Ligand SMILES: C[S@@+](CC[C@H](N)C(=O)[O-])C[C@H]1O[C@@H](n2cnc3c(N)ncnc32)[C@H](O)[C@@H]1O
C-alpha cells in the first residue's frame with residue numbers, strides 16, 4: 001500500500017534542526033496546543049485555511065461565490081467566520097484566490113514524493129554531515145508515515161533526525177527508533193498544572209517517554225523553549241537540568257529563548273494569541289541558565305553557541 005502523510009512545509013538548507021545542512025519536512029497534527037507555538041497552522045491534522053485581509057481584493061467575491069463567509073471583526077477588519085459551517089470544502093479554495101489572501105495549508109503527499117524532494121540535496125548532506133529532519137507539528141502523531149520515511153531515507157544513506165514534544169503514546173515512537181540517527185526532544189516543564197494550562201497536555205506522558213528513551217541507543221538532544229511566565233526562571237530551569245542529568249540519556253541541552261515570530265499566523269487563522277506579547281529579553285537569565293547547566297556537566301547551547 002502506498003504510504004501517505006499530511007505535510008505543510010518543506011524547508012531546504014536548514015542549519016538549525018540538527019547537524020550540517022538539512023531538509024526539514026513539516027508534518028501536520030499535534031497532540032499539544034502550546035500557547036507560544038511558532039507554527040499554529042501545524043496543530044490540526046486536517047488542512048487549515050489562512051486569510052490575510054491586507055491582501056484581499058474586496059471586490060473580487062470569488063471566495064464568497066464558492067461559499068466562504070467573510071465577516072467583520074471588532075476593528076471592522078474582514079476576517080474568517082469562526083463557524084465551520086460558513087466554509088466550503090477547503091479543496092475548492094486551494095487555488096481560487098487571485099491575490100494570495102487565502103491559502104490552504106496542509107496536503108497529503110506520498111512517501112515517494114517527499115523522499116524525491118529530500119534526495120535533491122544529497123550532495124549537501126554528504127559534504128556537511130546533514131540530512132533529513134522531520135518536524136511539525138508532531139511527527140510521531142503520524143507514526144507509520146514517520147517510521148517509513150525515516151527508514152526509506154536511511155536506505156538512501158541519508159542521516160535522519162526528528163523534532164518531537166514526546167507527548168504521544170510510547171508505541172507511536174518505538175517503531176521509528178531503529179531508523180533514527182538523532183532525536184531532538186522538547187522538555188518544557190515538570191509540573192502537571194502549568195503544563196496543562198499552557199499546552200493542554202499531560203506532562204507525565206512526556207516524562208515517562210524520556211525515562212524510556214534512557215534505555216534506547218538513539219542519540220538525544222533536549223531542547224527547552226524558555227517562555228516568560230511558564231518556565232523562564234532560574235529555579236524551574238535548574239529543576240529541568242536536574243531531571244535531564246538524573247533521568248535521561250541526554251548530555252546536550254539547547255536553550256530556545258521565546259520569540260513571537262509566529263504571532264501573525266494566529267491572526268491569519270482567526271485565532272487569539274494567548275502567549276506573551278514580547279520576546280524573552282533577559283540576557284542575565286540566559287547566561288545564568290547556561291552556567292547552571294554546565295555546572296551539572298551538560299553541554300549547554302544558546303543561539304548555536306556552547
Ligand atoms: C514547532 S516545534 C515542532 C516540534 C515539536 N512539536 C516540539 O514542540 O518539539 C519545533 C521547536 O520550536 C520550538 N518553539 C515553538 N514555538 C516557539 C517560540 N515561540 N519560541 C521559541 N521556540 C519555539 C519548540 O519548543 C520546538 O523545540
Ligand code: SF4
Nearest residue numbers: 056057060061063097
Ligand atoms: S477570493 Fe481572495 S481576493 Fe477575492 S474576495 Fe476572496 S479572499 Fe479576497
Ligand code: SF4
Nearest residue numbers: 030032034037137165
Ligand atoms: S508541541 Fe511543538 S508543534 Fe505542538 S503546539 Fe507545541 S510547539 Fe507547537
